Amino acid sequence: MELKERNILIWLSHIEGISNKDIEKLIKYFNTLDELWTADVRHIKNALGNRGIIIEKIIKNRNREFFSKVFKNIDKYVIECLTIYDENYPEKLRNIYDPPYVIYMKGNKEYLNIPLIAIVGARKCTAYGKWAAYQFSKELAQWGIGTISGLALGIDTNSHKGALDGTGNTVGVLGCGLDQCYPAxxxxxxxxxxxxxxxxxxxxxxxxxxxxxxxxRNRIISALSDGVIVIEASEKSGALITVEYALDQGKDIYALPGNINSLQSKGTNRLIRDGAKILLDIEDVIESLKYRYSISKKQIEKSTQEELSPLEKRVYEIIRRNPIHIDLLYNETRLHPWELNPILTILEIKGYIIQISGKTFTVPK
Incomplete structure (x- = not known):
């Protein structure tokens, strides 16, 4: 592997403990980064100041053995590297504050150039939140719009699944190396x-x-997106960090309104109060993207079997047989109120059931 500037940058990113700020200082100090490979220690010290431990590690690993090991490992895991020196480095990332100097990627990088909407929210989300993340990403897929999220549990996971089940594309941004999956x-x-x-x-x-x-990593999610949807978030949710980055980057923010008594809706309701766009229908997002992209809806056949979870199907089949009062439904499903009530809400939102007088549920005629 050649000792050219982009490869030096990839090698440098493998120095344990090095930060983006350290790399930025080295790039600014040297005329070209490949000078670092032969530079005298005093020049590295001039560039990095009091970062003694990092300087020692750079010197220790500035050898062909470590350099070759880095690239052999990248080949082993079939990783594609994009550096800020490369022409195909995503333009959406290039000009943000604190851009990643190297991106490690698996999959098709062309999906970074399609319309992408970030869908973020709580790991410990409600059934309503899971449904909304899944359904909105699935509907976006039907318009040829991809989703981007962080592969975390909860909202992230369901947004990725919805895009895939909608025969669409989805992008995940990890907070670890690509030789591992978190969560497992x-x-x-x-x-x-x-x-x-x-x-x-x-x-x-x-x-x-x-x-x-x-x-x-949230700054990357927001930067690669064309807008951010927040499904559920507490007042101190990490999803709100994504919103802060998105606002700095000039992105549209959409928030799903929720129950004012739910802790997981405190953050989203506050966003709406503070000026975020209220998300009631995916058309709200589609309309804003039509000004930037040529998009149209795919014709996809709707299937109850695909759209409902196993538990939702079970409850739906009971209600489909005969109109049933909620108390009898608790007995027949053997579900607690806090388990059954969100399922009933989801089935109503999806249009599979309706509530008639006296808390009795039936299917629409």
């Missing part, structure tokens, strides 16, 4: 995403999912 329970989902979209990270192979990585 999403490993199969991640593999499917690589085939029908892509996953990427600014962190090199071997980097664990450290706590401070997740707020940082």
């Amino acid at each position: 329970s999403n490993e199969r989902l991640m593999s499917t995403m690589i085939e029908n979209g892509c996953v990427l990270s600014e962190y090199p192979l071997g980097m664990p999912p450290l706590k401070h990585h997740f707020p940082a």
